[in-house]
Amino acid sequence: xxxxxxxxxxxxxxxxxxxxxxxxxxxxxxxxxxxxxxxxxxxxxxxxxxxxxxxxxxxxxxxxxxxxxxxxxxxxxxxxxxxxxxxxxxxxxxxxxxxxxxxxxxxxxxxxxxxxxxxxxxxxxxxxxxxxxxxxxxxxxxxxxxxxxxxxxxxxxxxxxxxxxxxxxxxxxxxxxxxxxxxxxxxxxxxxxxxxxxxxxxxxxxxxxxxxxxxxxxxxxxxx
Amino acid sequence: xxxxxxxxxxxxxxxxxxxxxxxxxxxxxxxxxxxxxxxxxxxxxxxxxxxxxxxxxxxxxxxxxxxxxxxxxxxxxxxxxxxxxxxxxxxxxxxxxxxxxxxxxxxxxxxxxxxxxxxxxxxxxxxxxxxxxxxxxxxxxxxxxxxxxxxxxxxxxxxxxxxxxxxxxxxxxxxxxxxxxxxxxxxxxxxxxxxxxxxxxxxxxxxxxxxxxxxxxxxxxxxxxxxxxxxxxxxxxxxxxxxxxxxxxxxxxxxxxxxxxxxxxxxxxxxxxxxxxxxxxxx
Numbered sequence: 186x187x188x189x190x191x192x193x194x195x196x197x198x199x200x201x202x203x204x205x206x207x208x209x210x211x212x213x214x215x216x217x218x219x220x221x222x223x224x225x226x227x228x229x230x231x232x233x234x235x236x237x238x239x240x241x242x243x244x245x246x247x248x249x250x251x252x253x254x255x256x257x258x259x260x261x262x263x264x265x266x267x268x269x270x271x272x273x274x275x276x277x278x279x280x281x282x283x284x285x286x287x288x289x290x291x292x293x294x295x296x297x298x299x300x301x302x303x304x305x306x307x308x309x310x311x312x313x314x315x316x317x318x319x320x321x322x323x324x325x326x327x328x329x330x331x332x333x334x335x336x337x338x339x340x341x342x343x344x345x346x347x348x349x350x351x352x353x354x355x356x357x358x359x360x361x362x363x364x365x366x367x368x369x370x371x372x373x374x375x376x377x378x379x380x381x382x383x384x385x386x387x388x389x390x391x392x393x394x395x396x397x398x399x400x401x402x403x404x405x406x407x408x409x
Numbered sequence: 410x411x412x413x414x415x416x417x418x419x420x421x422x423x424x425x426x427x428x429x430x431x432x433x434x435x436x437x438x439x440x441x442x443x444x445x446x447x448x449x450x451x452x453x454x455x456x457x458x459x460x461x462x463x464x465x466x467x468x469x470x471x472x473x474x475x476x477x478x479x480x481x482x483x484x485x486x487x488x489x490x491x492x493x494x495x496x497x498x499x500x501x502x503x504x505x506x507x508x509x510x511x512x513x514x515x516x517x518x519x520x521x522x523x524x525x526x527x528x529x530x531x532x533x534x535x536x537x538x539x540x541x542x543x544x545x546x547x548x549x550x551x552x553x554x555x556x557x558x559x560x561x562x563x564x565x566x567x568x569x570x571x572x573x574x575x576x577x578x579x580x581x582x583x584x585x586x587x588x589x590x591x592x593x594x595x596x597x598x599x600x601x602x603x604x605x606x607x608x609x610x611x612x613x614x615x616x617x618x619x620x621x622x623x624x625x626x627x628x629x630x631x632x633x634x635x636x637x638x639x640x641x642x643x644x645x646x647x648x649x650x651x652x653x654x655x656x657x658x659x660x661x662x663x664x665x666x667x668x669x670x671x672x673x674x675x676x677x678x679x680x681x682x683x684x685x686x687x688x689x690x691x692x
Binding site: 259262263268273277279357359368369371372373375376377 | 482483486505569590598599602604
C-alpha cells in the first residue's frame, strides 16, 4: 500500500467531491419536479395521460443509466441539425448532459415512489376528512400530500443514495467527478487499489451522511 | 450424490485444463480500439498491425500466443495483476511508464498530431512539417509557441492515460483546457460533434477515422515526436524478479528483444507496417 499516494490524492478527490455533489443536488431537484409531475399524471383518470406517464417511467427504469447518458451525450451529439439549434448550447456541455440524464432517470423512480405512496394512503383517512366537511382540495394539500411524502421517505432515501452512486457515471462523459479524478490519478500512477479505495471511502462517507439525515427525518415525522 | 460427485470432478478437471493450457501460452494484452495498431472487427475478432506482429514474434519465440482484450485505462494495472504477460497496445516507451514496467526495444514509431474539423481557424496554423521535442533548437521553441497560442482558450480532447495527455499537461504548450476520454473512438465522436475544438492523437488514428467515417477531419500543425511522446512503441513487460514469475518475465523481455531484432532484419515489421499504416513506421 502506497500511503503517500493516498495522502496526496485525498485533497484532489475531495475537491472533485464538490462536482459530484453539484451533479447530485441539481439532478435531485429537477428529478423531484419531474417525479411529482409524472406521479400526478399517473394518477390521472384519463387513460392516455396515465399511460403516457407510465411509458416514461417504464422507459427510464427499464434501461441502464449508462446507456441513457451515452444516448444523450454521444447520440444526440451526432445529429447535425440539432447542433444548429439553441438546444446545443446545453447539450454541448457534458455537465448538462449528465444532469439531464440523471434527472430523467431519478425522475422516473421518484414518480413511482410518490405514486405508490399516494395509493397506499388508507381511504379511511380521506373519508374521515370528508365526514368533517373538509373540502377535497384541502384534503389533498393538508392530508394526502404530507402523508404521501412521509410514506415515501425511506424509499426516496434509497433513491438518493442510488443516484449519488450513479453520478460516478459522469466520468464516462469526461466530467472530473470523484471517479473521474480517481481514474486520472490511476492513469499516471497505475495504483488502482489505493486510489479507488479512497474514492470508495468518500462515497461511503456521503452515503453515511444521507442515510442519517433520512433516518432523522423519518423519526421526526413519524406517525407515532 | 453420485451425480454431484461427477459434476464436481468434471468441474475440477475443466478448471485444471484451463489453468494448464494457459500456462503454456504467452498472453498478450491489447486494447482492440486503436486502429491501425490494434482494433476489433465487426465479428469481435482482434485485428491490426500489432495482432499480426505479435503472432509473428511468437512464431520466432516458438511459443503459442493468445491476445487478451483490455481497456486502455486499466492496461498497466492489468499487466501488474498478471492478467496477461505482455502488452502490445500501441504503448509508447516513456520514462514515466518505465517507473512501473519495462519495455522491449521499440518496434514502431508514429508521430502524434493535432486534428480539427474542416473550417477551423487552426487550419491556418503555420508550422514546420515535423518537430522532435528531444532537440531544443529555436525552431522547436518557436513551433511550441505557435501551438500554445493556437490552443489557448480551446477545448483540447485526447484519450486518457496517453502520451498525448502527458504532452498537453507537461506545460510545453502552456495551460491547456484538456478533456480526456476512455477511448479514441469517443474523442473522434466529440471532435465531429463540435464539443472538442481540437484533438491530439497518433496521426494514423485520425487518418483512419476520416477514411472510415467520411467526416471532414483534418490534421493540422507539425508531426510531434520525442519529449513527452516517448521513444517509439515497444512491448510492455513486468519488471523481472527473483521468483519463478519474475524469472519468466526477464526471459520474456530477452525473447521479445531477440524476436524483434530478427523480425526487423528479415523485413517482417516493415512489411506489416506498410500493410496497416500505408507507410513504413517500423523502427
